[in-house]
Amino acid sequence: MFRDREELLIWIAEGFADPRASVICTDCSKIFKTMEEIYIPEDLRGIYCEKCYQLERIDEITKLKQSIEELKNTPAFGKDCYLYVIYAGDGIHKIGISHDPISRMNQIQIGNHRKLRLTLSIVFGSREAARTVEKQLHDALSEYRASGEWFNISPQILGAIIFECLEE
Numbered sequence: 001m002f003r004d005r006e007e008l009l010i011w012i013a014e015g016f017a018d019p020r021a022s023v024i025c026t027d028c029s030k031i032f033k034t035m036e037e038i039y040i041p042e043d044l045r046g047i048y049c050e051k052c053y054q055l056e057r058i059d060e061i062t063k064l065k066q067s068i069e070e071l072k073n074t075p076a077f078g079k080d081c082y083l084y085v086i087y088a089g090d091g092i093h094k095i096g097i098s099h100d101p102i103s104r105m106n107q108i109q110i111g112n113h114r115k116l117r118l119t120l121s122i123v124f125g126s127r128e129a130a131r132t133v134e135k136q137l138h139d140a141l142s143e144y145r146a147s148g149e150w151f152n153i154s155p156q157i158l159g160a161i162i163f164e165c166l167e168e
């Protein structure tokens with residue numbers, strides 16, 4: 001590894017000057033004839049031809065996206081939000097999102113003569129992410145809608161539809 005770009009450039013120049021050596025692409029081993037053919041990434045981890053440099057960059061962007069996704073999935077990121085299913089028995093389910101599904105259920109329990117149960121809660125890194133899946137799910141369940149966020153559907157069919165939505 002090189003301490004700085006200047007050190008790397010000197011090393012490359014020496015490579016060009018030395019008749020026993022050849023300056024090659026770190027990935028594909030293409031032999032460079034001039035400095036203009038060489039692409040150097042910020043972290044100086046190698047020297048690349050244009051083609052390999054572009055591929056490396058795509059790789060970098062993919063890795064960056066992945067790490068953002070991983071970060072979003074950690075509980076500490078932003079305000080967690082849950083997609084929840086509350087079951088009231090007899091196929092009656094409420095599907096919604098909340099930062100605190102248990103408190104939400106306790107609120108709904110007040111004035112509800114049925115004993116409610118929280119049967120599913122799935123954590124999302126943001127309210128927006130939970131909202132997106134909730135919307136998909138509500139659309140997929142439209143034929144089972146009783147009113148608002150309440151649906152009349154067997155738990156088995158509901159489970160299957162939820163996992164279908166999550167896989168998308």
Ligand SMILES: [Zn+2]
Pocket residue numbers: 025026027028029030048049050051052053
């Ligand atoms: Zn190359």
